[in-house]
Amino acid sequence: MTTVIFSHGQESGPWGTKIRAMSELAKGLDCSVDSIDYQGIADPSARVEKLVCECSAINDSLILVGSSMGGHVATAAADTLGAAGLFVLAPAYYMEGHEDLTPPPPAMPTCIVHGWHDDIVPVENSIRFARKCSATLHLVDGDHRLTGNLSEINEYLERFIRSITSN
Numbered sequence: 129m130t131t132v133i134f135s136h137g138q139e140s141g142p143w144g145t146k147i148r149a150m151s152e153l154a155k156g157l158d159c160s161v162d163s164i165d166y167q168g169i170a171d172p173s174a175r176v177e178k179l180v181c182e183c184s185a186i187n188d189s190l191i192l193v194g195s196s197m198g199g200h201v202a203t204a205a206a207d208t209l210g211a212a213g214l215f216v217l218a219p220a221y222y223m224e225g226h227e228d229l230t231p232p233p234p235a236m237p238t239c240i241v242h243g244w245h246d247d248i249v250p251v252e253n254s255i256r257f258a259r260k261c262s263a264t265l266h267l268v269d270g271d272h273r274l275t276g277n278l279s280e281i282n283e284y285l286e287r288f289i290r291s292i293t294s295n
Contacts, residue, residue, distance in 0.1 A: 130212070130293050131188040134163035135179060137196030137220075141167055145275055146195060146217065153282045157289050160188065166198070172229065175201045183209050191292055193285070196220050196249065196272065199240075206234035213292040214238045215285055218246055218272050222253040233261030239288045241281055243270030264288075 132154040134147045142163035143151075151161040164182050166175045179201055183190060189212045194202030199219025206214045213236055221230045240263050242254040249272060258265035266284050270277040 129188045130157075130159045130191060130289070131186050132159045132161045132191045132193055132289070133179070133183055133186075133202075134161070135175070135192065135194035135198030135202045136163065136166060137198050138170070140195070141165070146273075146278065146281070147193075149278045149282060150193060150285055153286055154191075154289060157286065157293070159191070159289065159293075166201070172197060172200055172204070176204045179205045180208055189292070191215065191289060193217075194219065195274075200229075200231065203234060203238075204231035206236060211236055213288060215241075215288050217241050217274055217281065218243060218249050219254060219257070220249050221257045223249065230257070233257065233263070237288070237292060238263035239266070239284060240264070241266045241268060241274065241277075241284055243268055243272060243274055243277065245270060246272040248272040 142165040147163050154161050191213045192202035192211045193215045195217040197220045199216030240254045242251050268277045
């Protein structure tokens with residue numbers, strides 16, 4: 129069995145629009161799903177600790193999915209958790225003034241989806257990270273929230289989950 133764990137962004141919650149849509153897709157692919165609640169936790173390191181703690185007892189193959197700061201958090205925890213894959217949306221990598229907080233690329237299949245019109249996290253940051261680790265990168269006609277791109281995101285997520293679970 130595969131478990132998909134979602135990590136939301138700074139300003140959202142554990143079961144927002146994107147996570148609900150992606151979790152339904154993952155359930156349809158026979159994955160169990162959960163979403164970690166980071167509300168009230170501003171420090172990215174504390175969020176990483178919470179993710180590692182919440183996932184430490186999971187014995188399934190693990191796919192981490194994160195959006196914005198949740199993408200940063202999922203990336204930072206991925207190697208520690210021995211995740212099978214990492215799927216991130218507009219991840220908060222190389223943020224101005226905090227570049228040194230960007231986690232190193234994990235040693236696993238990684239897929240990044242980023243909107244060309246993102247005014248929160250520059251699209252160039254995902255291009256830079258993807259180049260560094262040869263991640264799959266999908267650039268879409270969307271903004272930071274990517275809510276107008278849910279069908280595309282789910283197509284990419286389905287392909288990603290199938291590639292991980294078929295191994």
